[in-house]
Amino acid sequence: MDGEDRSFRTVMPARWRRDLDIVEAEAALLVGRLLWDSAGRRDPVAAEELFDRAARRAAQAGDSVLQASAVLRAAFLGLYGGDPRAGIRRCVQAAFIAAPVSHALFALARLHAAEGHAMLGHVGECERALAAARGAMALIDADDPASGACPARTYRRLAGAAQLALGRYAEARVELGAAAAAHEPGRVLALLCGQLTLACLGEGDVDAALRYLWSAIELVELTGSLGALAVASRATRELVAVSSGAARGGALQAVDRLLAVSAAG
Known part of the structure; x- marks a missing residue:
């Protein structure tokens, strides 16, 4: 973002700034997914930049659910793009962001972490991540802002x-x-x-x-x-x-x- 954009954002009402951040985050998330798919899941660089941008904008807007979703989407680049260690790190980050706001997103992040550990042959870590996911799923209720993110x-x-x-x-x-x-x-x-x-x-x-x-x-x-x-x-x-x-x-x-x-x- 250049100086003119920052100045414009500074003078905007707070509610408008938040709404704009959310719109930008959602757009970056969507375009990142399209780029990853169109590249045959072989070129993560552009998609990763967009997912990171989505996470930053969501954090700026104070939307932890959207931020965790963007970080988790970035985790998929590692998990399914040949770098499970990087994927696990992103999963841990997503779980940390989601923990205070959504049991469902926390469970989903731990499930993907379990998959990453399994790819690396880490049996104990995989089982602990699965257990954490099961525990979080038992706590999902109708008030969870992402209640449908991790069904059975x-x-x-x-x-x-x-x-x-x-x-x-x-x-x-x-x-x-x-x-x-x-x-x-x-x-x-x-x-x-x-x-x-x-x-x-x-x-x-x-x-x-x-x-x-x-x-x-x-x-x-x-x-x-x-x-x-x-x-x-x-x-x-x-x-x-x-x-x-x-x-x-x-x-x-x-x-x-x-x-x-x-x-x-």
Whole structure:
């Protein structure tokens, strides 16, 4: 912001300044999300700058819920962009901001921290983060300004992802299956089906893995979800590597379909 903008903001009534800060924060948050998605989740720099700007504006406006949401969105850049340690740091920051104002946002931040710890193989830290999330969820009430941010299905989805990352395939399959049953067809269900494919492969259930994989590919084709496409691609590679006989034929057909979906995208 240049000097002229700062001078203009200084003479504005306080309520107008706060409203402008919130509008700027919400706009930066939206554009950051669009940039991250359009870059195929591979170039976090521009998105991170926007999320940081959103967090600063929200803090200036005194909106802790919006600030925590922006910081948590920045955490996703690390968690799903190859830097889980940075993601965990952001999750801790988001949880600290959310703690006085929203049990739901605090729980969501701790759940994502658990996922990050699982990616790094930190079993104890993951379990403590999951326990903290469960405790906070029990305290969510109608007065929570972000009461819908962390429903039970979100807990099961992220707890399942954490168990999958830790190689606890049976536990992951239970949690992810329950989460999938609670979601309508869309991007989230596409991701869950890909994760369920991996969980079934971990258990050695190739037939179930192939069924989930086909569902994942069909949903990726419908939704264009890049995150789900990445998981489905990994699951396809692993399925081809372990399958034989009729299952291998199905796996190779899935490869062809996935390549077609990727080319169309």
